[in-house]
Amino acid sequence: MLSLKNVTKQYDNNEVLKDINLDIENGEIVALLGPSGCGKTTLLNMILGLTEVTSGEIHFNHSPIHHVPMQKRGFNIVFQDYCLFPHLNARDNIMYGLNNLKKDPNTKEVSDLIELLELRPHLYKKIHELSGGQKQRVLIARTIVMEPKVLLMDEPLSALDGMIKERIKDMIIKVAKSLNLTTIIVTHAPEEALTMADKIVVIQEGKIAQFGTPEDIIHRPNSKFVRQFILNQLEIKRHHIYQLFGEQHGA
Structure with missing residues (x-):
């Protein structure tokens, strides 16, 4: 705890x-x-x-x-920006910390994590060849292989x-x-x-x-701030989605 x-x-x-x-x-x-x-x-x-x-x-x-x-x-952290090494491919980015600690990168746990994050087809791509979502998955994998x-x-x-x-x-x-x-x-x-x-x-x-x-936050907000912050933000999100849908529908 x-x-x-x-x-x-x-x-x-x-x-x-x-x-x-x-x-x-x-x-x-x-x-x-x-x-x-x-x-x-x-x-x-x-x-x-x-x-x-x-x-x-x-x-x-x-x-x-x-x-x-x-x-x-x-403990370990995934920051907002990708913080990946551009001169290394996706696999070497993931294994970077393990190599520094002289830990075996070829364990079943590491392999299972790569499968969970669906990174197997992208392991040997350079960072500039990856999409934003793929970069984020590489960063998550690099963080979790350190067993935080x-x-x-x-x-x-x-x-x-x-x-x-x-x-x-x-x-x-x-x-x-x-x-x-x-x-x-x-x-x-x-x-x-x-x-x-x-x-x-x-x-x-x-x-x-x-x-x-x-469920507590949505159905039992304990203050005006909580209720308004949640509902206002969700309403903004719904309005944005409606605008996008409307634009696409009219296109």
């Missing part, structure tokens, strides 16, 4: 996060959801160890880790759209569940959180506005 106890982050006199209390069970997919500037990426970075906690504690499997350096936590205890993802779908976005979303869920991998995803899009996560943390101005299942 990953537990945050009264976690606060302050820069000078500005409290970015205030008294965050959160328990995430092993194997859960949890979305950190909220508008830009609410503190969700700061929270992700504190869990990773990239950003120090001002006060409070972070525990993993009942051991405090808030003073443990990032490289010793055993917790997988963190910062807006992993932001550069994708349409059917490609839906396929990557489904693959993330499939891989996380097949590996029983605790996964924390930052997103500003309610439809992503509602369709990917077991639990959702809605963040408002540095505080947890609500923590619950997608």
Whole structure:
């Protein structure tokens, strides 16, 4: 279990996060959801160890880790941009970390992951030959082969759209569940959180506005902010889809 106890982050006199209390069970997919500037990426970075906690504690499997350096936590992150090595092909990008650690890249686990992410036909392509969705799958594979205890993802779908976005979303869920991998995803899009996560943390101005299942968030919002943020964003999405459909229908 990953537990945050009264976690606060302050820069000078500005409290970015205030008294965050959160328990995430092993194997859960949890979305950190909220508008830009609410503190969700700061929270992700504190869990990773990239950003120090001002006060409070972070525990993993009942051991405090808030003073443990990032490289010793055993967590790993998929950032928004692809961060791939352009001079290496897809396979060498995936195996890069394993080679550095002198681990065998030819294990069944690695092979199974490549199959899960449907990367077998693309392993020997250069990065510039891959589509956006293929690049994202390579990055996910490169992160997961390192066997992280917790997988963190910062807006992993932001550069994708349409059917490609839906396929990557489904693959993330499939891989996380097949590996029983605790996964924390930052997103500003309610439809992503509602369709990917077991639990959702809605963040408002540095505080947890609500923590619950997608059903809780949709059917039992506990504040006007949660209700309006979810419904307004979904309405914007529906309006965008309607516009696209209307344009295509009239073409």
